[in-house]
Amino acid sequence: MIVIGIDSHKRSHTAVAVDGTGRKLAEKTLPATSAGHLELVRWAARFEDRTWALEDCRHLSRRLSTDLLVAGEAVVRVPPKLMAGVRRSSREPGKSDPIDALAVARAALREDLPVATLDGPEREVRLLVDHREDLVAERTRAQNRLRWHLHELDPGSEPVARSLDRAVVLAALDAQLATAPGTVGRLARELVGRIRTLTATINDLEREISRLVADLAPSLLALVGCGPLTAAKLVGETAGIGRFRSRAAFARHNGSAPLPVWSGNTERHRLSRTGNRQLNVALHRIAITQLQREGPGKTYLEHRRALGSTKTEAIRALRRRISDEVFRRMRHDEAARAAVPSGLAAAA
Numbered sequence: 001m002i003v004i005g006i007d008s009h010k011r012s013h014t015a016v017a018v019d020g021t022g023r024k025l026a027e028k029t030l031p032a033t034s035a036g037h038l039e040l041v042r043w044a045a046r047f048e049d050r051t052w053a054l055e056d057c058r059h060l061s062r063r064l065s066t067d068l069l070v071a072g073e074a075v076v077r078v079p080p081k082l083m084a085g086v087r088r089s090s091r092e093p094g095k096s097d098p099i100d101a102l103a104v105a106r107a108a109l110r111e112d113l114p115v116a117t118l119d120g121p122e123r124e125v126r127l128l129v130d131h132r133e134d135l136v137a138e139r140t141r142a143q144n145r146l147r148w149h150l151h152e153l154d155p156g157s158e159p160v161a162r163s164l165d166r167a168v169v170l171a172a173l174d175a176q177l178a179t180a181p182g183t184v185g186r187l188a189r190e191l192v193g194r195i196r197t198l199t200a201t202i203n204d205l206e207r208e209i210s211r212l213v214a215d216l217a218p219s220l221l222a223l224v225g226c227g228p229l230t231a232a233k234l235v236g237e238t239a240g241i242g243r244f245r246s247r248a249a250f251a252r253h254n255g256s257a258p259l260p261v262w263s264g265n266t267e268r269h270r271l272s273r274t275g276n277r278q279l280n281v282a283l284h285r286i287a288i289t290q291l292q293r294e295g296p297g298k299t300y301l302e303h304r305r306a307l308g309s310t311k312t313e314a315i316r317a318l319r320r321r322i323s324d325e326v327f328r329r330m331r332h333d334e335a336a337r338a339a340v341p342s343g344l345a346a347a348a
Contacts, residue, residue: 005105014097053108075116114243126236225289241330254279
């Protein structure tokens, strides 16, 4: 098997081909353009049974990955952390595009990585979720600035915490600031208008995301503690559950699989700080929600506590069980979508 590692940049891509033992066979640098991608495929045609390994820098490598997949090539994405680890362990010192591409190829040989697929509806969900989160962060910054202005105008008159996204509170502030003098009053009025606009956009995005997720992942939405935004985060960040060969591979990817840290006669595991942390926090959100109500999640936590686990350890174990359940439900949803004829899916 031949692995072709790619070090992607905005203006160029460097490719290095290695054999099954990691021995370097060839090297090529081409422009990061559609014509350059086509030339790269032509250059690689000499290698049979080839797999492309791309460093997972999505904005830099997304177009190349798409062009390779459309051309029928097999592609895997290598996390930058894996590439950096291989480069540090190499006998060749230094850092350059060919060295990085060689490290990417060797990391792909060493690790069993999920295969890349063409972007589907999951990417649309991810783009909307990311955009909504950016707007929420922008609104939070505006709310913080507004609170300081309100405190300066009239200390003690600012609204209660977490209320600056409510229409009735913003309307009251409009009336309060209508006669506020000076630059501070003008800026406060502008911030109220900005917060109102951002809130309306955020609410529209949430409704759109909810509609998309209801079609893509109905089984996932039925999981206790998994609301539309959490389900959208799971769908978007997973980018196709079929990429993972097993629930254990999915748990490794999302960081819920514990790491072994033992030697000799004492066997133990610790928290994994690796993996996709966006997926991990979504699983944690589901776990905490399940613990707030009666059900299997709370029962399992009590069972683990009775066995001697701390509450933190029990929550970690629960998060892993939720990961397995999320994997099962997403597999079910993906199979259900695949069973629907494409014409009917488009009409729906």
